[in-house]
Amino acid sequence: MSQAISRRQALALSGAAALCGAARPAEESLDALARKKGLRFGTAMPAGALADAGYSGLIAQECGLIVPENELKWYVLRPSAERFDFGPADRLAAFARERGLGFRGHTLLWNRDEYGAKWLPAHDFGSRPREAAGRMLRDHIRTVAGRYANQIDSWDVINETVDPATGELRATVLGKLLGPELIDICFHEAKAAAPKARLVYNDYMNFGAEEATHRKGVLKLLEGLKARGVPIDALGIQGHIGGGVDSTPVARFSAADQRDWRAFVDEVRGMGLDLLITEFDVNDRAMPADTARRDAEVAALAKDFLDLMLDYRELKQVLVWGLADRYSWLQGTAPRADGLPKRPTPYDTDLKAKPLRAAIAAAFRAAPERRTWA
Ligand code: G3I
Numbered sequence: 001m002s003q004a005i006s007r008r009q010a011l012a013l014s015g016a017a018a019l020c021g022a023a024r025p026a027e028e029s030l031d032a033l034a035r036k037k038g039l040r041f042g043t044a045m046p047a048g049a050l051a052d053a054g055y056s057g058l059i060a061q062e063c064g065l066i067v068p069e070n071e072l073k074w075y076v077l078r079p080s081a082e083r084f085d086f087g088p089a090d091r092l093a094a095f096a097r098e099r100g101l102g103f104r105g106h107t108l109l110w111n112r113d114e115y116g117a118k119w120l121p122a123h124d125f126g127s128r129p130r131e132a133a134g135r136m137l138r139d140h141i142r143t144v145a146g147r148y149a150n151q152i153d154s155w156d157v158i159n160e161t162v163d164p165a166t167g168e169l170r171a172t173v174l175g176k177l178l179g180p181e182l183i184d185i186c187f188h189e190a191k192a193a194a195p196k197a198r199l200v201y202n203d204y205m206n207f208g209a210e211e212a213t214h215r216k217g218v219l220k221l222l223e224g225l226k227a228r229g230v231p232i233d234a235l236g237i238q239g240h241i242g243g244g245v246d247s248t249p250v251a252r253f254s255a256a257d258q259r260d261w262r263a264f265v266d267e268v269r270g271m272g273l274d275l276l277i278t279e280f281d282v283n284d285r286a287m288p289a290d291t292a293r294r295d296a297e298v299a300a301l302a303k304d305f306l307d308l309m310l311d312y313r314e315l316k317q318v319l320v321w322g323l324a325d326r327y328s329w330l331q332g333t334a335p336r337a338d339g340l341p342k343r344p345t346p347y348d349t350d351l352k353a354k355p356l357r358a359a360i361a362a363a364f365r366a367a368p369e370r371r372t373w374a
Helices: 007-019 030-035 047-051 053-062 087-098 129-147 173-178 181-193 209-227 255-270 291-310 355-366
Strands: 040-045 065-068 102-110 152-159 198-203 234-237 274-282 315-320
Touching (some): 040 053, 040 102, 047 053, 065 315, 102 129, 129 181, 152 181, 173 181, 181 198, 181 209, 198 209, 209 255, 255 274, 255 291, 274 291, 291 315, 291 355
Parallel strands (some): 274 315
């Protein structure tokens, strides 16, 4: 059933439709547009995509850097407490090196047991568990960050350690053994192992009143790290917009939400931290079924978000969490009511550019220049 679309959607539709449609970007790459403003553009990439010549070719054409989607996480790197498996991550590192792409690290510790090493919760740390846990953590970070010290330009040292419900650190196996200094240990060890890399705290805090506790908890964490002189350079804002996997869908940011979000980012900037958008995508779970209307809404929300964020000269990199819909993690999360595949990324399943790509390009063109992360 067709419904009248708003003037804004019609404008977004006509403007974007005129620009997209090319199977390959006829104009400059998104990274080329980003570089003109002191930014870089990239994407998450799974090792499995290396065998997909079309997709990996598009990544090399559009991006200036990649981040392994899962291959540097404990559950992939550490099949057991004794063994490391660097195979998949090394293949992605080689892909980046051979194509002159930058390489981000995600993540030295995802401090959430459900996403950690499978064997960790039942691991026997022996008669002195605190010392043993500290040794394991330091050894992991030295080994992993040290291995890529000459290639990785920034590390998500810690991912998602703030519980959105309480604003406190999540309760985890390592956290229980080492206490809150666990976070400091990770940053100090990462600095020692990879002194050239910028060090990032990465989380999915977002717009909206329901995320206020999460934002507050992240500010508290960052303030503590800065007060203790912990070597941290930036906050990674994941940028999964459009409504969380289970939370309220968002088609537009209200003025109040934008005000509260700016206040949050202003506080982070006030701590002297830089900013990254590390995992950008638009969850269209509750947006219209019609492809043209949905793509227009995705593009409009993305442009609002990027225009707001690019106003901060501290924002240095924008990475999407998948460059094409078929590789988006969102296909495996809370489904749309109509069961249609989601359209959260700049390219569709046939690797055709979508209005979201045009929106990202337009945001980069409109962005103020900033000093690049050299
Ligand atoms: O590779 C195995 C496969 O062998 C097995 O048959 C299959 C079924 O069990 O699982 C496959 O592993 C899956 C992996 O993705 C690779 O596809 C894991 O189960 C699945 O949990 C994993 O999901 C990843 C998720 O993080 C958890 O690690 C998503 O791909 C990835 O996009 C997502 O990314 C996270 C960021 O790291 C942090 N921020 C949020 C973001 C979205 O959740």
